Amino acid sequence: MSENLLEAAQHRAASVVDLAQRLVRAPSRGGIDPYEPVLTILEDWLTEHLLPHRRLRSPDGTLVGLLVEVAGASPGPWWALDACLDTAPFGDESAWSFSPTSGDIEQGWLLGRGSADSKLAAATFVHIAADVRARAHELAGGLAVLLDVDEHTGGFGGALAYLADPQATRPDGVMIGYPGLDEVVVGGRGLWRAQVKVHGASGHSGSSRPTVGAISRAAHLIHALDNADLPTPADGDPFALPPKISVTACHSGEGYSVVPDLCTLNIDIRTTPAYTEHDAHHLVHAATAALDRNHPTQHPTTVNTVATWPPFQLGPGQEPAATLLRAAKKTGLEPRPKTAGPSNIGNLLALHGIPATAGFGVPYEGLHGIDERAHLTELPHVYAVYHQTVLDLLRQA
Incomplete structure (x- = not known):
């Protein structure tokens, strides 16, 4: 030196x-x-x-x-x-x-x-x-x-x-x-973060009528995101790291007798040069659209992007x-x-x-x-x- x-x-x-x-x-x-x-x-x-x-x-x-x-x-x-x-x-x-x-x-x-x-x-x-x-x-x-x-x-x-x-x-x-x-x-890795609001039907947990609450609908969305097909780095890719998706927060309900009508999720996706914020945005919006299509309810699921870093x-x-x-x-x-x-x-x-x-x-x-x-x-x-x-x-x- x-x-x-x-x-x-x-x-x-x-x-x-x-x-x-x-x-x-x-x-x-x-x-x-x-x-x-x-x-x-x-x-x-x-x-x-x-x-x-x-x-x-x-x-x-x-x-x-x-x-x-x-x-x-x-x-x-x-x-x-x-x-x-x-x-x-x-x-x-x-x-x-x-x-x-x-x-x-x-x-x-x-x-x-x-x-x-x-x-x-x-x-x-x-x-x-x-x-x-x-x-x-x-x-x-x-x-x-x-x-x-x-x-x-x-x-x-x-x-x-x-x-x-x-x-x-x-x-x-x-x-x-x-x-x-x-x-x-x-x-x-970069990040794309969003808050997702999943709606459902509220009601008494003991009701004789079937009720699909927000938590149950959110569980379908979480399962879909956890099983999303994310790309792996190609051989020789200097970046080497793959993208990653995580559900980092889930808030809904109170007590035992009420089925909640809203569940809020925090979604964190780590992005790469090969999997950008646009890919993350498309993935989550496609997953919420599929949820609303396959498990319909009165209010559509909303996605609010809160942060993006490249x-x-x-x-x-x-x-x-x-x-x-x-x-x-x-x-x-x-x-x-x-x-x-x-x-x-x-x-x-x-x-x-x-x-x-x-x-x-x-x-x-x-x-x-x-x-x-x-x-x-x-x-x-x-x-x-x-x-x-x-x-x-x-x-x-």
């Missing part, structure tokens, strides 16, 4: 971990905790290190993130590092073997919710921004660090506010600091993945490019034509579950890889 960045990262690690510990100890569960405390910790650190930053707000004024910007000495492409500061909920706290806001280090692990996803990455990225600022005079373009506090809600408000901000330079690529040492995520996959040699993978090899790591099954913020960026990697970081356990923790031994290598990648990208102009 050039300029002995790995040795420099080893010296930086203690400061990174100290900042990450403070962030973990400030609970910031998405949609539950106030974000002011965790943002203030970072704002104080950024101010102390003379890094220009500002808060990001949604159109209604809600606080959704922080943006750090470091400009080079000459014009060129801008690149962004992205990490979320909000976290998943704690779940059953009694099941944890330590406090979800521990922030302690045991046997080389940083403990607590957000340690893996993604407060350690946030602490790493702002330190890299400080390193880049110290040599901005020799670089072109610029580096942005996006710190989102609306990621685990599914709103991605920080990213949307960043892209909509007229003062911000649109990035040529983004690297998202999700954890995992063995892979650089370069793609993900699949994405970076091509061989496409930035910023290519430079990130090269930098990893310089440190002796061999992460493989991976297209992920779940969608991620890279899908949102793909909607805006911005290429993104969505995962390379330290090993972890318990992400979104109990006993979340991040392993710190590999932190200097991860730090050096991102630092080298940013410097290489900012020198290409």
Whole structure:
């Protein structure tokens, strides 16, 4: 690795971990905790290190993130590092073997919710921004660090506010600091989501007259969707993952004596380049039309599309993945490019034509579950890889 960045990262690690510990100890569960405390910790650190930053707000004024910007000495492409500061909920706290806001280090692990996803990455990225600022005079373009506090809600408000901000330079690529040492995520399945309202005849459950309620009709629809014929990837397809359909929620009825006249289903379909949102839309509408035709009732089934994201996959040699993978090899790591099954913020960026990697970081356990923790031994290598990648990208102009 050039300029002995790995040795420099080893010296930086203690400061990174100290900042990450403070962030973990400030609970910031998405949609539950106030974000002011965790943002203030970072704002104080950024101010102390003379890094220009500002808060990001949604159109209604809600606080959704922080943006750090470091400009080079000459014009060129801008690149962004992205990490979320909000976290998943704690779940059953009694099941944890330590406090979800521990922030302690045991046997080389940083403990607590957000340690893996993604407060350690946030602490790493702002330190890299400080390193880049110290040599901005020799670089072109610029580096942005996006710190989102609306990621685990599914709103991605920080990213949307960043892209909509007229003062911000649109990035040529983004690297998202999700954890995992063995892979650089370069793609993900898209999604098509809909809420389906299935109607039926209501009545008393003890009535002598036959009643086909909404739940019974919904069961026919669920069976049809579960048995839908979805394509498998062709041999040699670089995307490789198949589409997937899931019924993720079913709401209807109350008590025992009334047969309900409405059942609401949530449908989630993961899409691929070979099976698009249009295919998903057609599948569900065809299935509901068949339900109404074969099991008629007074009111037709309705389908309301609530979200669509395209699949994405970076091509061989496409930035910023290519430079990130090269930098990893310089440190002796061999992460493989991976297209992920779940969608991620890279899908949102793909909607805006911005290429993104969505995962390379330290090993972890318990992400979104109990006993979340991040392993710190590999932190200097991860730090050096991102630092080298940013410097290489900012020198290409």
